[in-house]
Amino acid sequence: MKKTIITVVGKDTVGIIAKVCTYLAQNSINILDISQTIVQGYFNMMMIVDMNRTEKHFGEIVDELNSLGEEIGVIIKCQKEEIFDKMHRI
Amino acid sequence: MINIFEVAETNQMIEKENLDVRTITLGISLLDCVDSDLEKLKKNIYGKIYEASKDLVKAGEKISRDFGIPIVNKRISVTPIALVGGVACKSKEDFASIAETLDEVAHKVGVNFIGGYSALVSKGMTSADRLLIESIPLALSSTERVCSSVNLGSTKTGINMDAVKLMGEIILQTAEYTKKDDSLGCAKLVVFCNAPDDNPFMAGAFHGVTENDKVINVGVSGPGVVKTALSKVRGENFEVLCETIKKTAFKVTRVGQLVAQEASKMLGVPFGIVDLSLAPTPAIGDSVADILCEIGLEYAGAPGTTAALALLNDQVKKGGVMASSYVGGLSGAFIPVSEDQGMIDAVTAGALTLEKLEAMTCVCSVGLDMIAVPGDTKASTISGMIADEMAIGMVNQKTTAVRVIPVIGKGVGETVEFGGLLGYAPIMPVNRFSCEAFVNRGGRIPAPIHSFKN
Numbered sequence: 072m073k074k075t076i077i078t079v080v081g082k083d084t085v086g087i088i089a090k091v092c093t094y095l096a097q098n099s100i101n102i103l104d105i106s107q108t109i110v111q112g113y114f115n116m117m118m119i120v121d122m123n124r125t126e127k128h129f130g131e132i133v134d135e136l137n138s139l140g141e142e143i144g145v146i147i148k149c150q151k152e153e154i155f156d157k158m159h160r161i
Numbered sequence: 162m163i164n165i166f167e168v169a170e171t172n173q174m175i176e177k178e179n180l181d182v183r184t185i186t187l188g189i190s191l192l193d194c195v196d197s198d199l200e201k202l203k204k205n206i207y208g209k210i211y212e213a214s215k216d217l218v219k220a221g222e223k224i225s226r227d228f229g230i231p232i233v234n235k236r237i238s239v240t241p242i243a244l245v246g247g248v249a250c251k252s253k254e255d256f257a258s259i260a261e262t263l264d265e266v267a268h269k270v271g272v273n274f275i276g277g278y279s280a281l282v283s284k285g286m287t288s289a290d291r292l293l294i295e296s297i298p299l300a301l302s303s304t305e306r307v308c309s310s311v312n313l314g315s316t317k318t319g320i321n322m323d324a325v326k327l328m329g330e331i332i333l334q335t336a337e338y339t340k341k342d343d344s345l346g347c348a349k350l351v352v353f354c355n356a357p358d359d360n361p362f363m364a365g366a367f368h369g370v371t372e373n374d375k376v377i378n379v380g381v382s383g384p385g386v387v388k389t390a391l392s393k394v395r396g397e398n399f400e401v402l403c404e405t406i407k408k409t410a411f412k413v414t415r416v417g418q419l420v421a422q423e424a425s426k427m428l429g430v431p432f433g434i435v436d437l438s439l440a441p442t443p444a445i446g447d448s449v450a451d452i453l454c455e456i457g458l459e460y461a462g463a464p465g466t467t468a469a470l471a472l473l474n475d476q477v478k479k480g481g482v483m484a485s486s487y488v489g490g491l492s493g494a495f496i497p498v499s500e501d502q503g504m505i506d507a508v509t510a511g512a513l514t515l516e517k518l519e520a521m522t523c524v525c526s527v528g529l530d531m532i533a534v535p536g537d538t539k540a541s542t543i544s545g546m547i548a549d550e551m552a553i554g555m556v557n558q559k560t561t562a563v564r565v566i567p568v569i570g571k572g573v574g575e576t577v578e579f580g581g582l583l584g585y586a587p588i589m590p591v592n593r594f595s596c597e598a599f600v601n602r603g604g605r606i607p608a609p610i611h612s613f614k615n
Contacts (some may be wrong), residue, residue, distance in 0.1 A: 076163065076168055078168055078169075078172060104162065106164070106165045107165075108165065115165065115169065117164075117165040117168050117169075119162065119163070129226070129227060130223070130226055133226055148172065148229050149229070150227070150228050150229035151227045151228055152163065153228070153419055154171065154228040154229070154230060154416060154419060155163045155167055155168055155171055156163060157415040157416065157418065157419045158167075158171055158412045158415045158416060159163065159167040159170075159171075159412075
């Protein structure tokens with residue numbers, strides 16, 4: 072199974088996780104793992120998700136998450152897992 | 162499983178420290194395009210390059226989006242044109258018309274440079290080689306995206322001094338032909354000793370005759386990442402310093418390896434090599450000179466610079482080699498002047514001279530690169546500079562190169578602006594004593610004794 076990493080960074084506010092998760096649920100994207108911290112007042116979240124069941128193209132999801140981020144006022148990035156795996160695991 | 166800190170580290174490298182894949186270069190052999198009819202030859206060349214590379218830019222963009230990593234350039238390298246056009250071209254103009262075909266197809270498929278307007282003359286020149294070299298000023302002034310390179314020597318063959326003399330004249334002529342653009346043509350022209358067949362970086366990229374029909378080579382970059390990593394170990398000893406560079410180079414190269422594999426899969430073209438060079442850009446924080454400063458120098462060029470660069474170059478290779486299944490190209494630290502803000506600052510401050518740069522080329526991956534010199538520099542002086550650099554490469558069994566820009570109409574103290582990735586440069590003074598009698602001797606310098614390893 073190919074996994075995808077979604078990161079959300081920005082100023083903390085009410086409902087960030089709710090909005091992102093709603094979007095993911097609507098697009099049949101399954102969340103496998105989620106971790107979140109606040110660093111110096113900034114919201115930092117990482118999700119590992121499975122996109123196998125969504126009907127949309129990867130690029131479309133990236134664009135839509137980008138605009139969702141703009142709406143909430145945070146930066147949402149969506150990247151395939153391999154780049155992190157390659158860099159941090161031998 | 163990947164944790165949040167690792168993800169944050171990678172994204173910090175990409176967003177704040179300018180980690181990027183500098184180039185995906187598709188090498189294409191043009192040997193099967195050869196024809197004695199020039200028009201047919203050009204049609205074959207256009208057709209083959211277009212067919213092979215029409216999806217290159219799209220593939221690059223898709224990979225960039227999938228992994229969230231910028232891929233700055235998509236480029237093409239081809240078989241040295243002197244080999245391909247030899248039968249069909251009877252004049253300089255014939256050769257230059259092939260350059261126009263290359264330029265046309267580069268525009269069509271959307272790559273920003275196409276390399277391989279080249280001749281390999283390390284021992285001798287065929288008449289086709291000579292014609293191609295003589296056509297370079299015309300070719301570079303009538304095209305936008307074509308890059309040219311000439312290999313003038315190697316450890317195995319020695320240095321072709323006739324070609325060195327000729328190239329001094331050709332570089333000056335190219336400067337003259339493109340003087341309305343501040344002699345920009347010379348920024349797309351490089352001469353080599355020990356040129357590699359699989360270099361993905363311009364201006365010296367060409368597709369060697371020992372290569373596959375098509376091949377994907379990738380160049381990674383990340384001087385900013387190394388600098389940031391080093392800023393965390395300030396004051397520590399050399400062991401810690403070297404370990405830090407090595408680990409960082411490993412991480413950067415892994416990204417290159419991933420991108421190379423993906424591009425190879427997507428385009429159905431075999432993966433060639435990853436070139437693990439630290440290539441700077443004019444952007445702030447993307448400088449090799451800044452790494453040297455972080456190692457402990459006030460400016461690049463201060464005493465200790467050559468040692469610091471030697472250490473940096475070696476650790477980058479050591480870290481990168483394990484990260485990629487095939488390493489090649491130039492692999493090391495680049496020290497172009499105009500493309501590196503820290504180098505420019507060092508020249509402006511008076512810390513960095515041409516002579517120090519020459520010493521640095523003994524231990525870095527390439528040579529005298531993107532150096533602007535006064536427009537009234539004599540051709541024989543440029544040939545002398547080339548000969549010095551070729552000698553360093555030949556004796557040390559490494560690749561060396563010269564890319565100098567005699568800026569017509571400008572002198573020391575003035576600045577020249579090339580724009581984009583090529584940056585800007587203060588014009589540097591050149592030693593004013595003559596080497597004319599040396600350059601005019603003719604013939605070649607024999608290979609050094611340690612080349613006889615058979």
